[in-house]
Amino acid sequence: GHDFGPYAEWMEQHRISRRHVLQLKNEFTAQAYITTDLEDNQITAFHPGAMNFSSQNQIPTDGSITLGIVAPDSRDAMIAHARAFHDGGIPFMFDPGQGLPLFDGDDLMNFVSAASWIAVNDYEAQLVQERTGLSPEELAGHVEALVVTRGGEGSLIYTNGECLQIPCARAATVADPTGCGDAYRAGLLFGIMKQLPWPVTGRIASLLGAIKVEEHGTQNHRFDWAQFTSRYQQSFGEELAI
Structure with missing residues (x-):
């Protein structure tokens, strides 16, 4: 999504290639907010954002x-x-x-x-x-x-x-x-x-x-x-x- 910038920098700092990453300027990056208790029970709030369009990212041949x-x-x-x-x-x-x-x-x-x-x-x-x-x-x-x-x-x-x-x-x-x-x-x-x-x-x-x-x-x-x-x-x- 258009908010990918900070994470893109993190990837570069850790020498992770972005060659196959497709960025969509009109969407937010997918976001998940997870609440976990001491017994590992979890509640997750999720917004797919750009992930809804991930099928557009084709596998290179x-x-x-x-x-x-x-x-x-x-x-x-x-x-x-x-x-x-x-x-x-x-x-x-x-x-x-x-x-x-x-x-x-x-x-x-x-x-x-x-x-x-x-x-x-x-x-x-x-x-x-x-x-x-x-x-x-x-x-x-x-x-x-x-x-x-x-x-x-x-x-x-x-x-x-x-x-x-x-x-x-x-x-x-x-x-x-x-x-x-x-x-x-x-x-x-x-x-x-x-x-x-x-x-x-x-x-x-x-x-x-x-x-x-x-x-x-x-x-x-x-x-x-x-x-x-x-x-x-x-x-x-x-x-x-x-």
Whole structure:
């Protein structure tokens, strides 16, 4: 939206490319205001703004994108981007999140058939199962991996006929759970990009979620590689070698 300026500067300061960002001058950027209590119950007020037009942001076919994620967005954009990734031969993760209620069983099967990976929390996994009629094992048979996060109980990764149990990383304190799922998915994408084994990828994702939960706000946490590998060793009792 037209109020994108300050965040655009933040992206530049953190060396995040804006090459594929489409700015709409007549709209506000999407905004979410989330209230969380001590039991992690949340109330969210959301204004989609420019996100209503996100389907206008086309997936490039020039080879500049090699990995994608279809995350909560407008219904039209999620469908269009999944189709574009699939048609372009670009592997992508289906992460429906808050967008899940927008789709019926047939819609979800179209996503499952096109995606390379699926990432959901335990509630979303149950909803996908109810709407598609498929078990986690059956869903995993359509993709390279199905990842189900379970909060403090860690996560499950269904892949190659197995169900891998990923432990929860240690957090020094629990300050704010908002954004932990996004941090976890960043870890998944990092592991996929580095072609790491799923047990390692899942633990990286788990640790990123723990680091995030220790800070208020969704992007205020900081760490370097040495700190990350040290915490990985402390949390899982093994060295992270990449």
